Amino acid sequence: MKTWFITGASSGLGRALTEKLLQQGNQVAATVRKEGALDELKQQYGDQLWIALLDVTHTDAIRQTIDRAVADLGRLDVIVNSAGYALFCAAEEAENEQIQQLFDTNITGSIQVIRAALPYLREQGGGHILQLSSAGGQTTYPNFSYYHTTKWAIEGFCDTLAKEVAPFHIDVTIVEPGAHHTSFGSAMVTAPVMDVYENTPAGDTRRAIAEGTFPITGDVNKTVQAMIDCVGTSPAPRRLALGKDAYEDMRASLMARLAELEAQKDLALSSVIDTQ
Numbered sequence: 001m002k003t004w005f006i007t008g009a010s011s012g013l014g015r016a017l018t019e020k021l022l023q024q025g026n027q028v029a030a031t032v033r034k035e036g037a038l039d040e041l042k043q044q045y046g047d048q049l050w051i052a053l054l055d056v057t058h059t060d061a062i063r064q065t066i067d068r069a070v071a072d073l074g075r076l077d078v079i080v081n082s083a084g085y086a087l088f089c090a091a092e093e094a095e096n097e098q099i100q101q102l103f104d105t106n107i108t109g110s111i112q113v114i115r116a117a118l119p120y121l122r123e124q125g126g127g128h129i130l131q132l133s134s135a136g137g138q139t140t141y142p143n144f145s146y147y148h149t150t151k152w153a154i155e156g157f158c159d160t161l162a163k164e165v166a167p168f169h170i171d172v173t174i175v176e177p178g179a180h181h182t183s184f185g186s187a188m189v190t191a192p193v194m195d196v197y198e199n200t201p202a203g204d205t206r207r208a209i210a211e212g213t214f215p216i217t218g219d220v221n222k223t224v225q226a227m228i229d230c231v232g233t234s235p236a237p238r239r240l241a242l243g244k245d246a247y248e249d250m251r252a253s254l255m256a257r258l259a260e261l262e263a264q265k266d267l268a269l270s271s272v273i274d275t276q
Contacts, residue, residue, distance in 0.1 A: 002231070003027040005069055005076045007056055007113055008083030010037035012182040013132065017080065017224040022048060024228070029069040029076065031056075031083070056083045056109030057101070066116040078231055079117045080130045081110040081154075086147040088209075089191035090202040098189060099146055106150035111157060118165065126169030128231050131158045135178045135246035139253035142201040162238060171236035175227055176250065178243025180218035218243040 004021055008014040009030035018038070021028050022045045030038055031054035042049050050073060052065045070076060084106045087098055114129060121127035136144060137151035155174055162172035197203050207213075223242045230237055241247050 001026045002077035003029065003073050003075055004078045004080060005029045005031075005066065005117065006080040006082055007031045007054065007109075008081075008132075010034065011187070012082065013177065013180065013220065013224060013227075014080070014082030016182070016220045017082065017227060018049075020221070020224045020228065027073060029073060031065060056113060057104040059108075059112045062109070062112045063116045066113070066120070070120050075124050076117060076120060076127065078128045078130065079114065079121070080132070080227075081113055082132045083109060084132065084150070086144060086188045087191070088143055088147070088188040088206075090143055090194065090197045090200075091145040093191040093194050093197070094146060095191055098191060102146055102150060102189070106147075107153050107157075110154050114161065118170070121165075121170050122168045126171075128171045128173065128236060129158070129161075130227060130231070131155075131172070131174050133158075133174050133176050135176050135241070135243065135249050137174065137176055138250040141205060143205045159238070173230055173237050174239045176239055176241045176246055177223055178218050178246030178249070179216040180220050180223060180243070181216055182220060215245060217245055 001024075004017075004026055006014055006018055006028060009018045009028075010032040014030075018028050018030050019041065022041060025048075027048055027050070029050040029052070031052050032038060033053065033055055035053060038049065038051050042051060050069060052068065054061055054065050056062060066076070085102070087094060087102045110131060114131075117127075117129070121129075131154060133151045133155050134147075136148050137155040140148045158172050158174050165172065193206075197206075226240065226242055230240055241250055
């Protein structure tokens with residue numbers, strides 16, 4: 001059994017993963033933002049579950065929490081960045097404070113958790129980092145521009161990080177789930193709606209979600225089990241696409257980007273320095 005450190009463990013995939021790991025006998029260090037969020041699990045699993053209050057926008061608190069977890073539990077085998085949320089609005093509609101808070105949580109918070117954990121993973125000879133991203137880290141949907149920004153950014157960070165830490169036997173896996181029936185939708189932050197976007201793709205997406213016609217096909221139980229199963233595999237997957245919608249939407253996006261790149265091949269090659 002392994003010791004897992006999970007942020008955002010009170011809801012969504014983070015909560016489901018925490019429950020599954022405890023059921024399977026693992027030690028879990030879970031962070032939540034609200035006191036009492038995991039009281040039922042603590043009663044059931046006792047010392048198997050270590051809980052700390054943590055707001056990932058506070059860098060000093062992140063380092064202190066990971067230091068305490070290692071001191072109390074001895075080691076951390078797997079780090080899971082699950083804390084995060086979506087800002088649901090057209091780009092023009094968002095308020096400045098909303099944008100900054102989202103970036104502080106989804107990008108900087110995840111990065112600082114990883115930075116705080118890396119010295120321990122290196123010293124113990126390895127470990128595994130699971131970064132919750134989204135199918136939206138490879139494709140885009142109207143009204144999610146800021147959310148996509150955070151996911152594309154963290155994927156770039158983790159792709160680079162994986163190359164840097166591989167010599168220390170630290171694996172990095174970017175988890176890219178599609179839509180699931182979790183609290184993700186109800187936790188989305190919105191901004192004041194501008195009528196000018198009513199009859200645009202942004203308005204269409206807003207109506208689809210409001211009317212419940214946005215397709216949700218992901219099985220939470222199967223998704224978190226796939227996350228657990230990927231730990232310890234060799235080689236560990238760099239990316240883990242989970243869900244029919246995730247696979248199909250990401251594939252379509254990647255194929256379109258590749259087709260556009262190939263169409264520009266001659267132009268790209270024509271812009272090199274002339275040789276003498």
